[in-house]
Amino acid sequence: MDPVGAVAAAPVVLGVAGFTSGGIAAGSYAAGLMSSAAVANGGGVAAGSVVAVLQSAGAAGLSLAAKAAVAGAGGAVGWVASFLR
Incomplete structure (x- = not known):
């Protein structure tokens, strides 16, 4: 997963999980x-x-710091996944 995709997906994933x-x-x-x-x-x-x-993120959206953390995590997952292909 790329960092931009992780940030874009985070609100959707939170909503699907029930954090609305x-x-x-x-x-x-x-x-x-x-x-x-x-x-x-x-x-x-x-x-x-x-x-x-x-719940805070689901209710109010992601703060700039949270977006940075999600992007970092998404980038790390993408990097690790690149070795598994």
């Missing part, structure tokens, strides 16, 4: 992840946790 602008979609992967995180954390989702960050 209206909150976490019932019955989705995100709902299961949130439930597990809440149980592990004694009933709530910790600020700054993976679930909280993904």
Whole structure:
């Protein structure tokens, strides 16, 4: 995957997983992840946790820093994949 493709795909992937602008979609992967995180954390989702960050990105879109991180990860995956062909 190239960096631009990773950044472009991130909002779609978040939405499909259930991290939407209206909150976490019932019955989705995100709902299961949130439930597990809440149980592990004694009933709530910790600020700054993976679930909280993904929900924030799903609700508000990706910040410039998040776009840079996604692009870097996409570039790294593409680089590794180039050796597997």
